[in-house]
Amino acid sequence: MTFSLVARCAETGMFGLAISSSSPAVAARCSFARAGVGAVASQNVTDPSLGPLTLDLMGQGKSAGEAIEAIKAQAKFIEYRQVLAVDTNGLSAIHSGPNSLGIWTQAQAENVASGGNLLDNDEVPQAIVDGFLSSTGHIGDRLIAAMRAGLTAGGEAGPVHSAGMKIVDKVSWPVADLRCDWTEDCPIETIATAWDVYKPQLDAYIQRAFDPRGAPSYGVPGDE
Known part of the structure; x- marks a missing residue:
């Protein structure tokens, strides 16, 4: 009951993930990214522990494919899980267990991977990948374009109710984490x-963390 993509910007090295579902708060359980390491989606009868574990493995030097193979070898009930990963070299990998729900499928290319379950049709992940690859600009813009493409292609079999987008870049916290x-x-x-509201302020929030003395004003009543 989810469709998503994990992606890397080849120009900036940023990682991002976007996800949507008919279930509540999907991004709280399924989206994981770490600057300088990669991005991971753990979905379908979700085991959230697989996200950090996959990132740990890639942080130790494993490729996305090697990390996914390690996860398959050690995770419990892996036949129920979908796990998507992209690494610092732009390599992507996907595991979709045979017990994934409903119509499920996956698609991948350099710097991007998409997967879904309980889909309207089996062309949705490829539409998401194509949407990402054909878009330009900030990775956040491209993630939105990709998810819109997936929705246009049919999305989930039923209506979606939650979504999220996470972006990491150089610092230890997500530079954008919208839900x-x-x-x-x-x-x-x-x-x-x-995202339209947050994007123009993204750099200012980072600057405030490092040195608030030189950061832009907050732009709220009472701020002088």
């Missing part, structure tokens, strides 16, 4: 709206 945990409207468009 819509539940809505009766389109959660992907909710995230897109939040």
Whole structure:
């Protein structure tokens, strides 16, 4: 009941992930990324521990494919899981267990991987990959474009209610971590709206962390 992508920007080295589901708060359980290491989605009857574990393995020098193979060898109930990963070299890898729900499939290319379950049709992940590869600009813009492409291609079999987008770049925390945990409207468009607001302020939030003395004003009432 989820579709997602993990991606790397070849120009900046940023990693990002976007995800949507009919379930509530999907991004809280399924999205993982670490600057200088990679991005991972752990979904379908989710085991959230697989996200950090896959990132740890890639942080130790394993490629995305090697990390996924290690996960398959040691994780419990791996036949129920979908795990997607992309690494610092832009290599991507996917495990989709045979007990993935409904119509499930996957697609991947250099710097991007997409997978889903309980999909409307088996072309959705490829549409997401194509949407990412054909888009330009900031990785956040490309993640949104890819998810919109997946939704246009059919998305999940039923309506989606939650979504999230996470981006990491050089620092130890996500430089963007936007979530819509539940809505009766389109959660992907909710995230897109939040990104439009957040993107112009992203660098200022990083600057405030390192040296608030030289950071832009907060732009709120009472700020002088």
